[in-house]
């Protein structure tokens with residue numbers, strides 16, 4: 198079967214690489230792909246996801262048997278519906294179901310309706326009531342732009358002044374786009390460790406994948422601004438088998454059933470971003486796609502044929518799989534970034550050492566922002582450049598092997614975190630000055646964690 202993967206990140210390289218290993222796979226194409234997919238037995242196709250007619254013509258010409266859509270933007274724009282409408286088999290949710298990620302308001306209201314544990318919140322379509330609400334909270338809040346904002350529309354605030362400023366940035370200044378900022382969600386800021394739990398979903402059937410932990414902040418010890426993800430490990434020991442069972446019952450089951458009842462059934466991978474608070478688990482957000490870099494560590498451990506799995510989801514035959522087989526060894530992925538990322542960064546820097554790193558046993562270098570330059574060299578072409586991923590007998594071994602591979606790779610300006618997986622290895626982060634924001638006494642009252650709409 199010929200397969201087309203849509204996207205150009207580390208997630209898509211990992212998916213295409215594993216799909217190519219299926220005995221049933223014919224040609225695996227990636228549109229548009231990156232330098233890794235160009236050199237890994239995968240065929241890049243120079244079509245962007247917005248060129249929908251071109252994509253459809255390509256699929257028909259190449260007799261594509263399965264289209265796998267990686268990123269959220271094409272899903273939110275309805276690419277899965279469009280291609281399905283042309284008779285193609287597609288892995289990925291409809292535009293309506295993708296609202297679970299593309300609209301924060303939709304996701305929060307769905308969670309409320311389905312009784313899925315989440316932080317107390319309110320939705321606003323005007324800045325003034327949002328400001329009034331913030332000023333009367335006796336806790337810190339998070340302000341979220343309703344729409345997709347390339348992962349930047351969530352502002353975690355320490356003080357009410359920061360939250361009021363976030364409302365202005367989102368709703369008045371349209372910093373994340375006029376559409377994304379038409380509504381905001383203001384929700385209670387929660388404290389705890391975060392964990393990513395993804396599940397394959399098809400109709401009413403779902404199969405959770407092992408939990409992973411991402412590292413969102415750019416700096417060691419979770420310092421500095423947030424990024425798309427600086428590294429991940431899998432499995433995350435914090436997600437005990439008991440908790441995984443609980444989340445099936447309290448999160449995945451009610452969400453999937455509510456979506457089916459609402460006539461926007463989910464098909465694809467549903468990604469729950471959870472936080473483990475003193476009061477129990479709360480869902481911070483849902484994504485309608487594979488995580489990045491969670492996919493790199495999951496794919497490294499996956500033993501079941503990925504093509505069989507994704508096709509079964511697309512065919513609504515997921516119930517045929519009782520279990521998914523995993524390598525028992527943990528995996529660690531360290532993301533190498535361009536200088537300046539997550540702010541402004543340069544591209545076009547030649548990269549050396551990838552082949553040496555790839556030759557190490559149980560190591561795979563997944564490309565993200567890379568291209569083949571005019572001199573036929575692999576060069577940087579984005580903020581997150583490579584995801585160096587390794588398996589090890591223990592999590593500590595996987596970490597050591599990943600960093601051994603990282604040391605072989607260089608490009609101008611390269612930076613990365615040196616503490617991926619330390620949370621699970623119980624390595625203490627370096628002491629940092631702790632700032633505890635204090636609200637004026639008149640606001641230090643009331644409590645509760647019940648949604649108020």
Ligand code: GLY
Pocket residue numbers: 411425426484487488489490491
């Ligand atoms: N790693 C977080 C995400 O994929 O959104």
